[in-house]
Amino acid sequence: MGFADQFWQLTVDGLMVGSLYAVIALGYTLVYGVLQLINFAHSEVFMLGAFGGLFAARGLLPGGATPSGPASVGLVAAGLAVGAACGAAAAFILERVAYRPLRRRSAPRLAYLISAIGASLFAVNLAGKEFGRQNVPVPDLFTNGTLFHVFGAQVSTQTVVVLGAAVVMLVLLDRLVARTRLGQGIRAVAQDADTAVLMGVNVERVIILTFVIGGLLAGAGGFLYAMTFNASYNMGFVPGVKAFTAAVLGGIGNVRGAMLGGILLGLVESYGGYVFQASYKDVIAFLVLVGILMVRPSGLLGVRLGRAA
Amino acid sequence: MLTPARLRQLWVCLALGVLAAVVTGPGGDSAHPFRALRRSVVDPRIGIFIGLAVGLWVLLIAVARLRPLLAEVTAAARARRPVAAALGGPHATTGLNAVLLAAAIVAPLLVSTAAQQSMVNDIGIYALLALGLNVVVGYAGLLDLGYIAFFAIGAYVTAYFSSSSAMPWHAPFVINPFFVFPIALLIAALAGVILGAPTLRLRGDYLAIVTLGFGEIIQLLANNSDEVTNGSRGVFGVPHLSVDLPGIHYRWGIDPLPYYYLLLGIVVVVMIAFGRLERSRIGRAWAAIREDEIAAEATGVPTLRMKLLAFAIGASVSGFAGVLLATKQFFNPQSFSLQSSFLVVAIVIFGGMGSRLGAVTGAVVLQGLAFYLRDKVPPTDRYIYFGAVIVVMMIFRPQGLVPSRRRRREIELAGTTAGASDQLGAAPIGRTIT
Structure with a gap:
């Protein structure tokens, strides 16, 4: 089978993974927008959300039978909600412990990066200690099978669930940043924090809520990711780096850029993994990043959060 | 109350x-997550x-209660300056350095062989890596998260040139590992220039992610090319270092002590050399770039060339360390994981950016902690403590253990909202808000 035969299948797979990258990338981009900092521990927020959702789903589904119909929908929704809540809690604590004390001390910028790396090491290995170091599958919450075909490509229930949930989250977030008062606050801080203070924006609150929103998305995204690829204590690292790549690809600090970057990265990886070797997927992702940065260092949409949306 | x-x-x-x-x-497992x-x-x-x-x-x-009292006492002590008087004078630093060097010479004789191994593999090599990265991060202010890639390049180059059996892919001739040092140095520096030339035009955060990607690519390539590098099985049987001169025959072997003293010598030489470099015209150009790149450019500093130079020097030190690793022991792509890159960055920041003594101290403290915890807790768990120590350190002493004088001053100034233009300096917001 040649690339042309597989094209649509690869597109569907790439879109699914890409939408997850986009969801995670938003966390990086939002925090970068308001603080101009790379939140390196974001991948651990993702991991903790995945475990939260997984344990919730398992707790609600004690028997071995795969539910169907409304029960499936309810279980997936519960997993997403608990995952999001765990992610938000983790992000809140992270901001509290690893970032806020440093802000109070006007620490150099690299210090934030290092404390985030420290927090990340701590969280990963504590999770490994508490939850074991094997891969943990999410129990089947619905019967997975081919739902329909698009141009000959199979679209599974799993793909529909992941893609659907991710798209809903992306749209909601986009509206939130563009329309609500909080979104206005986030954009104001991203544009000019000092002036935002003068205009009566509670910057501390905006920063905390930005972390929490990023955590909500990452937690729910983590649960979706775990449904497809299992959960493990170190599951956050690779998608975290990819999502960061996606955020940079679209123009870091730009909400729609992160979405676009995530989808594009997922697609390129999917095609590239087929044309070359699956094990070179990660190499391809990074080469794309380096290539884009050479040509267009500010990313594809290269506008800051303050001016976007 | x-x-x-x-x-x-x-x-x-x-x-x-x-x-x-x-x-x-x-510890627990996933079947009973909360047990x-x-x-x-x-x-x-x-x-x-x-x-x-x-x-x-x-x-x-x-x-909190005693603080006013304490402040009085220290102020009084400071007024009399008994310590400063004893240590003062031009010879104070020399004396301190001599004491430290003597301690470094004696220390391995007092500990177990396992600790000696750790002093070579974990402390010595990482101190050397941190010294190299310090040039890039501390002097020139460029954040390199893929630094370990050059270490990998150095190690694989050694395997290529010095053994015909360690890797499937090898040079048609075999040379003594000592002659690989200059080759690895040059190749690593060249790799640094090749990576740096297009990327050093980018802003700080982008540079970080590109270098991170580069580090990942090198590791993945090493891991996936079974027919070239032996892939994930790793490289066995690179010969130990040896000297075969007329009259002098010496072979470094399994015993860690000779390696330790070799490393110590190299670290001292590198520290002295970088100290001279820091105070030279080049060092001042780096400081200017770090503090304000636009101003530096305007005053005639060839910024791109200087940044490339910093990158190349840092990379060559890393490549050099790679040769030592390869001749010392078995290695595989896992030795060059991103975590190792983070570890080197953490050592540099922890010790104090821009401070040579800080880089070495950071390696001793962080890797020493890892070694101390080795028997106390399961090896995988020690990163929990490691992470906690890093976070606590950053909260209470963001300038690092042994900050360079210049760096300390910069942070003080940033605290009073002056001189925060530094790319890696004070965080852009928050300082006026709290």
């Missing part, structure tokens, strides 16, 4: 106590941690 602030402090102390109980408690948590909290042991937490709280209050 019990103000809300004090009560909040008590809660924080108690939360820390419970966290400590969980961290030191038993380990419950067992660490619902256990008589928790009493100790609660007691410690309350003790910490009382201590905090006591320190």
Whole structure:
């Protein structure tokens, strides 16, 4: 089978993974927008959300039978909600412990990066200690099978669930940043924090809520990711780096850029993994990043959060 | 007496106590995710941690009470300057350095062989790496997260040139590892220039992610090319270093001590060389770039060339260290993981950016901690403590253990909202808000 035969299948797979990258990338981009900092521990927020959702789903589904119909929908929704809540809690604590004390001390910028790396090491290995170091599958919450075909490509229930949930989250977030008062606050801080203070924006609150929103998305995204690829204590690292790549690809600090970057990265990886070797997927992702940065260092949409949306 | 602030402090102390109980408690598994948590909290042991937490709280209050008194005492002491007078004078630093060097020479003789191994593999090599990265991060202010890639290049180049059996892909001739040093140095520096030339035009954060990607690519390539590098099986049988001169025959072997002294010598030479470099015209150009690149460019500093130079020098040190690793022991792509890159960055920041002694101190403290915990906790768990130490350090002493004088001054100025234009300097917001 040649690339042309597989094209649509690869597109569907790439879109699914890409939408997850986009969801995670938003966390990086939002925090970068308001603080101009790379939140390196974001991948651990993702991991903790995945475990939260997984344990919730398992707790609600004690028997071995795969539910169907409304029960499936309810279980997936519960997993997403608990995952999001765990992610938000983790992000809140992270901001509290690893970032806020440093802000109070006007620490150099690299210090934030290092404390985030420290927090990340701590969280990963504590999770490994508490939850074991094997891969943990999410129990089947619905019967997975081919739902329909698009141009000959199979679209599974799993793909529909992941893609659907991710798209809903992306749209909601986009509206939130563009329309609500909080979104206005986030954009104001991203544009000019000092002036935002003068205009009566509670910057501390905006920063905390930005972390929490990023955590909500990452937690729910983590649960979706775990449904497809299992959960493990170190599951956050690779998608975290990819999502960061996606955020940079679209123009870091730009909400729609992160979405676009995530989808594009997922697609390129999917095609590239087929044309070359699956094990070179990660190499391809990074080469794309380096290539884009050479040509267009500010990313594809290269506008800051303050001016976007 | 019990103000809300004090009560909040008590809660924080108690939360820390419970966290400590969980961290030191038993491990769990995914089938019973919360059993380990419950067992660490619902256990008589928790009493100790609660007691410690309350003790910490009382201590905090006591320190707050005694602070005015303490300040008076230190001020009085400072006025008389007994310590400064004893240590003062032009020979103070030389004396201190001599003491430190003597300690470094004697230290391995007092510890076990396992500790000696760790002093070579973990402390010595990482001190060398940190010294190299310090040029890039500390002097020139460029954040390189893929630094370990050059280390990998150095190690694989050594395997290529010095052994015909270590890797499937090897040079048609075999040379003594000592002659690989200059080759690895040049190749690593060249790789640094090739990576740096297009990327050093980018802004700081982008540079970080591109270098991170480069590090990942090198590791993945090494891991996936079975027919070239032996892939994930790793490289076996690179010969140990040896000297075969007329009259002198010496072979470094399994014993870690000779390697230790070799490394110590190299580290000292590199420290002296970089000290001269820092105070040279090039060093001042780097400082100018780090503090304000646009101003530096405007005053005639060839910024791109200087940044490339910093990158190349850092990379060559890393490549050099790679040769030592390859001749010392077995290695595989896992030795060059991103975590190792982070570790080197953490060592540099922890020790104090821009400070040579800080880089070495950081390696000694962080890797020493890792070694200390080795028998105390499962090896995989020691990164929990490691991470906690890094976070605490950054909260209470962001300038690092042994900050360079210039760096300390920059942070002080940033605290008073001056001179925050530094790319890696004070965070852009927050300082005027709290």
